[in-house]
Amino acid sequence: MSGTLKVVDHPLVQHKLTQLRRKETETRDFRRLVREIAMLLAYEATRDCSLTTVEIETPIQKMRARTLAGKELCLVSVLRAGNGILDGMLEILPAARVGHIGLYRDPQTLAAVEYYCKLPEDIAQRDVLVLDPMLATGHSAVAAIKRVKQAGASTIKFVCLLAAPEGVQEMQTHHADVPIFAAAQDSHLNDHGYIIPGLGDAGDRLFGTK
Ligand code: URA
Numbered sequence: 001m002s003g004t005l006k007v008v009d010h011p012l013v014q015h016k017l018t019q020l021r022r023k024e025t026e027t028r029d030f031r032r033l034v035r036e037i038a039m040l041l042a043y044e045a046t047r048d049c050s051l052t053t054v055e056i057e058t059p060i061q062k063m064r065a066r067t068l069a070g071k072e073l074c075l076v077s078v079l080r081a082g083n084g085i086l087d088g089m090l091e092i093l094p095a096a097r098v099g100h101i102g103l104y105r106d107p108q109t110l111a112a113v114e115y116y117c118k119l120p121e122d123i124a125q126r127d128v129l130v131l132d133p134m135l136a137t138g139h140s141a142v143a144a145i146k147r148v149k150q151a152g153a154s155t156i157k158f159v160c161l162l163a164a165p166e167g168v169q170e171m172q173t174h175h176a177d178v179p180i181f182a183a184a185q186d187s188h189l190n191d192h193g194y195i196i197p198g199l200g201d202a203g204d205r206l207f208g209t210k
Contacts (some may be wrong), residue, residue: 005168005180008044013037017183020201027208030049031084034133034161034206037183038088043065045129045181046093071127071155072096073133074120078103078144081203085131085159099123102149105142108205110193112143115117124152132188133202135163135180145175162186162203163206 019025020033052069055062077086080102090096102116110184120126132145141158148156154171156178158171166189173178186195195199204210 007075013040013183030205034084035088038085042089074126074128075129081129081133084206099143112139121207127155128153130158135160137168138167142174164189
C-alpha cells in the first residue's frame with residue numbers, strides 16, 4: 001500500500017466524528033471521542049500486520065493459534081495534538097514504542113518549525129505510525145515524516161482525523177510512499193490554514209486552552 005488516502009468510513013467512526021465536530025462538544029467529551037476514534041483508526045491502520053502461528057495450550061487441549069509476527073510498532077506523536085490520538089492508540093497497542101516530534105506553525109508562512117524531537121533508538125527496525133489529527137497544509141506531516149525517515153524508518157503510515165485535499169496533495173508530492181488513514185476528507189483550507197468545515201483547533205479543543 002502506498003501514497004493513498006484511506007478514509008475509514010465505518011459507521012462508528014463517522015458517528016463519533018460528527019460528535020467531535022460539533023462546536024458545543026466540551027473538552028472532556030472531545031478528548032474521549034478522539035481516543036475512541038483513534039482506537040478504531042488503529043484497527044484499520046494495522047490491518048496488514050503479518051501473523052504467524054504458535055502452539056499454545058487452552059484449558060482443553062493444545063492448538064496452533066495466530067499471533068502477530070514481523071516488525072514491532074512505533075507511534076510518533078506530532079505535538080501537541082497528536083497526543084490525543086496517541087492515548088487511544090496506546091490502549092490497543094500497549095507495547096508500542098513512542099516518539100514525539102514538536103512542531104509549530106509559523107503563523108505568517110504556515111511553515112512547520114521543529115522545536116523538539118525524541119525518537120526510539122531502534123525506530124529503523126519498527127513499523128511507524130505518525131499521528132497528527134489534522135492534515136491541513138501538510139507541512140507538519142511532511143516535516144515529521146522526513147525526520148522519521150532520517151532516523152532510518154522505512155515502513156511508515158500517517159494517521160489523522162481530518163484530511164484536507166491540500167494536505168493530501170502535499171503528502172503525495174513529498175512522501176508518496178506513505179499511506180494516509182483519515183476519518184474524513186474535508187472540503188478545503190481557509191486563509192488561516194484551517195480545515196473547512198473541520199472541527200476547529202484540535203489542540204485547543206483537546207486541552208481546553210481556548
Ligand atoms: N490544525 C487544527 O487544529 N485545525 C485545523 O483546522 C487545521 C490545523
